[in-house]
Amino acid sequence: KAGVTQTPRYLIKTRGQQVTLSCSPISGHRSVSWYQQTPGQGLQFLFEYFSETQRNKGNFPGRFSGRQFSNSRSEMNVSTLELGDSALYLCATGLAVNTGELFFGEGSRLTVL
């Protein structure tokens, strides 16, 4: 079956702009999580959605937001971009109550100039 699909794969923005990233989960997966990956920081948890509701949220400013649609697809938005937002943003999907594997997309690499 199809894996986790993230779009766009690469994008370049300038400071102050906003960006929207998309994630389509594996069929049947209703939990969608977002992580920010930067060198030296590893993966930092942004938030997790299930059935269109945010279940968990990490320690990121309010400029980072997300949503989930009825078909489980998810989007995350970053407003007023800063240079430090340059990172690989990973989407991971899983079952309702996860006892094991997260399935990751290939990520969206954001560069902020």
Next chain:
Amino acid sequence: AQTVTQSQPEMSVQEAETVTLSCTYDTSENNYYLFWYKQPPSRQMILVIRQEAYKQQNATENRFSVNFQKAAKSFSLKISDSQLGDTAMYFCAFMKHPGNQFYFGTGTSLTVIP
């Protein structure tokens, strides 16, 4: 809060040799899962191995095995008979159970040398 620490930013190993990657974690939870994920260069992250905290027996998956020391909060990954395809960034991760929030370490970049 949970923290995961990987103290080896980079490691290398000769092909066919054995290498051990270290991971320690801090938590007050009693019921949780631990994972090792692998992220090959420019490819997506995949699960290598999983350990349930309530299980005393160490998990194994073919050439991959873990040494889980619950009291010491240590969770190391041993790769036997290293192959070139093992070259990747390896992340140790923690998940409270039940739950869907994973905590990752900063990763260990492993290079297998021919």
